[in-house]
Amino acid sequence: MNATPLEIPDVILFEPRVFGDDRGFFFESFNQRQFDEAVGREVTFVQDNHSKSGKGVLRGLHYQLSPNAQGKLVRVVQGEVFDVAVDIRRSSPTFGQWVGATLSAENKRQLWVPEGFAHGFITLSDTAEFLYKTTNFYAPESERAIIWNDQDLGIHWPSGLEPQLSGKDGIAPAFRNAEVFE
Numbered sequence: 001m002n003a004t005p006l007e008i009p010d011v012i013l014f015e016p017r018v019f020g021d022d023r024g025f026f027f028e029s030f031n032q033r034q035f036d037e038a039v040g041r042e043v044t045f046v047q048d049n050h051s052k053s054g055k056g057v058l059r060g061l062h063y064q065l066s067p068n069a070q071g072k073l074v075r076v077v078q079g080e081v082f083d084v085a086v087d088i089r090r091s092s093p094t095f096g097q098w099v100g101a102t103l104s105a106e107n108k109r110q111l112w113v114p115e116g117f118a119h120g121f122i123t124l125s126d127t128a129e130f131l132y133k134t135t136n137f138y139a140p141e142s143e144r145a146i147i148w149n150d151q152d153l154g155i156h157w158p159s160g161l162e163p164q165l166s167g168k169d170g171i172a173p174a175f176r177n178a179e180v181f182e
Helices: 032-039
Strands: 002-005 012-015 019-021 024-026 047-054 058-064 072-078 080-087 098-104 110-113 117-123 127-134 143-145
Touching: 012 032, 032 110, 058 080, 072 080, 072 098, 072 117, 080 110, 080 127, 098 110, 117 127
Parallel strands: none
Antiparallel strands: 002 012, 012 110, 019 024, 047 127, 058 117, 058 143, 072 110, 072 127, 080 098, 080 117
C-alpha cells in the first residue's frame, strides 16, 4: 500500500496494490501495521459507516468536537466522489486550508482525515457508496458542520453540479463562526 501525505501532511492518501486478472481483482484494503506507520501513531477504529448518495449530493462539511472527535478513513466502493478535508485546528500552521482528492471504486484510493478536520464530499457519478471507519463513536451532542461553500475556505468543488444538501448542511455556519479545535 502506497501512503502519500497531501499538501496538508496530516491528511494521507492511501493507494493499494491491486492484483487483477480476467477473473477480477484482489487487494488488501486495510492493514493496521502499515496504517499506523503511515500516520505515525497507533490508531484504533471503533465504528464503520456506509452511505449511498445520488449524483450531486454533497455531504458536509462535518466534524465532531472533543472529547468525541473522530478521525476517518474513507473510501468509495461504488461510483466516484470528490472528497475534502479542512484543517480546523486553530494552532495548526495549515488552519483554514483544505485538500481534496477524487475517490472511486475504480481507483480504490482511501483518504485518512484525522481528528481536528472537517470532512465532506460530493458525488460525481450517478450513485456512490461511501464507506468509512471512525476513531470514535457518533455523538450527536458533539456534531458540528461548516457551510460547504464558505468564501473564506474557498474550496474548489467540481463544476457543473448543483449540490443537493440536507436541511442541516444547508444552514451550517460559516467557518469564521464555527466552533473549532484549539
